[in-house]
Amino acid sequence: MTRVWPSVDALVIKAVDAVIDHTIRPLATTVDEDATFPAEAIAELAREGLGVMLMPSALGGADTSTATYAEALARISAACGSTSTVYMTQMHCAHPIHLQGSPEQVEKWVPRLCSGTAVGSIALTEPGAGSDVGTMRTLARRDGDDYVISGEKTFISNGDRADVVVLFASVDFAKDKHGVTAFLVETEGLEGFTVGRPMKKLGQTGASTVTLALQDCRIPASSRLGAEGDGYPLLLQSVLRSRISAAAQGLGFAEGAYDATVTWASERGLLSSRASAAQDLQFELSRLRGEITSARAMLMSVCDTVDSSDEEPVAEVSLVKMHCTALGTRVSATCVELLGMDGDKVSVGVERRLRDAKIAEIYDGTNQIQSVLVARDINGAAKAGRPAR
Ligand SMILES: Cc1cc2nc3c(=O)[nH]c(=O)nc-3n(C[C@H](O)[C@H](O)[C@H](O)COP(=O)(O)OP(=O)(O)OC[C@H]3O[C@@H](n4cnc5c(N)ncnc54)[C@H](O)[C@@H]3O)c2cc1C
Incomplete structure (x- = not known):
């Protein structure tokens, strides 16, 4: 069984991994090269009961923790950025309906979004x-x-x-x-x-x-x-979840690039202790692994705060969105460099993660806007005499 954060449901992640192995990863290069809408992957996730996992099971969701959703989305993103965005958008649509819809609106649309019969x-x-x-x-x-x-x-x-x-x-x-x-x-x-x-x-x-x-x-x-007039508060609540999605994607893009780089290096015998000429590469991979591990811990901990606190942790969500999406770009750019000319090769798949990662810094509120929100929180804390952290 995969080792996961305590609040992550390992069985759900196992089911997600199966869909990734069966459909999402094998189709990822074609989806990117041909700009194909990943309908097959979305249908398979829905068939496995993973369509919109944060929704209650009575409505066709999987009733998971936010951390489980984020872990699943990070893994989908590591395999295929396009699929991850289509997948998370289903949730971004279902979530405000569930929050503010009438019983009729919820009954009509949430189960369809979960089952993939509606986009x-x-x-x-x-x-x-x-x-x-x-x-x-x-x-x-x-x-x-x-x-x-x-x-x-x-x-x-x-x-x-x-x-x-x-x-x-x-x-x-x-x-x-x-x-x-x-x-x-x-x-x-x-x-x-x-x-x-x-x-x-x-x-x-x-x-x-x-x-x-x-x-x-x-x-x-x-x-x-x-x-x-209820739209603005609803919008603020909605973006808090979609920022978690973007953060999970950033983590996933970093991991996808890192994994592809490790495979590339291993195939060339560059990871063994005898490959002393490749020590720089080995040290860099160790550093990237540390960055990814700490970003995952940050993301998971913010997800747990989202599930457990009465107040929405606005600044924490902004911080993790900013941190993880910047990580996606930074790690994938480093991996492109580590591979030399192979970093530019479509077949290796690292350049795709860099292109996918850059956009996640823009949507769901640009990282500059996240900085504005965090700065506002620091100011509020300082004025109230609380520690600004
Ligand atoms: C691939 C992709 C998918 C998307 N999907 C959706 C979707 O499904 N639904 C949807 O509604 N939108 C979607 N968006 C839009 C996205 O949310 C916006 O692009 C984003 O909110 C930024 O808005 P903007 O592009 O108009 O930038 P602008 O607001 O014009 O900002 C331009 C620049 O100015 C900076 N800036 C703006 N205001 C400030 C400020 N106060 N302080 C400091 N800097 C500032 C920004 O950080 C940015 O660098 C998507 C975007 C992309 C790229």
Whole structure:
């Protein structure tokens, strides 16, 4: 049995590893090279009851700890970045529905997202509103028993496949973030709803990312998620989980690059104590292993805090998002260098981890934004005379 952090369910991880070995890893290079949506892997994870593992089992989830989810996502990411992003987006859609949906909304969508019979997206970002989502310009105007929504969302993961989109719009721009409201937009046959072509991207090429345009889209008022103005607090709660996802990905990308480098070095006899000319490489691998081990401990400990504390650990989640996603880029860049020209070879797979890792520093709140949140926390602690840590 794999050795795991105490709050991680080893049986769940064993099941995840089986899907990785059977489908995710064998398809990873093709998914990246051909920018193929990893539908097969997502279907297999769902068949194994791992579709959206943080959801309650009564709704088709696996009811796992946050640490189990993060460990699973790190392993999926180590094998295939595209699959990990598509997979986590299902959770990012199910989570706000579960948090704030009516019983009917939850019953309708969460089991489908868990079973993989529906694909979900979450749409916050707009061409002019990324980090500062309070400035969003998608308008939801109440009209009798309906809302009429117009605006544009961009960089929406899974958006071209989505059956349902948790969409954030303003009901009143004058109210700034207090006007932000969430809606469950069912895409099938929705008039005025247009999906852009999947963007060509640096990494995670199989995870489609699109623009969604809404031109006077009429949806029933019953599609609102919570009350008018409840969207911003919901958004803050949602990003706390999606930042855990990004952190797990960063750890996974670092591990994927490290594992590929160890295999490469071992095949060349560079790891034995007799290979003294390769001592620099061996020392560097030892250092990277230490970095990965400490990042995993940090991630797992923050996950345990998320599950056990009454208050959301906002600064801790930002710190781990920042730390692990930067680790993904740093470790994979080092591995590219260690391999010399083979670092640039697609068949070795290290360059893919570097491309996949870089983007995780941007989404779910850029690492600069995480620094802003942590700095705010330090200031608050200092003013209150608490230790700023
Ligand atoms: C692959 C990918 C998938 C994505 N998937 C989704 C999705 O599914 N749904 C969704 O809604 N969005 C998604 N996004 C969008 C993502 O969340 C945004 O890109 C991110 O929030 C940053 O917004 P922005 O790109 O508009 O950058 P901007 O906000 O324009 O920022 C530009 C630069 O300025 C810096 N900056 C901005 N404000 C500050 C500040 N106050 N202090 C210091 N620095 C600052 C930023 O750190 C950044 O370096 C995705 C993005 C990518 C790349």
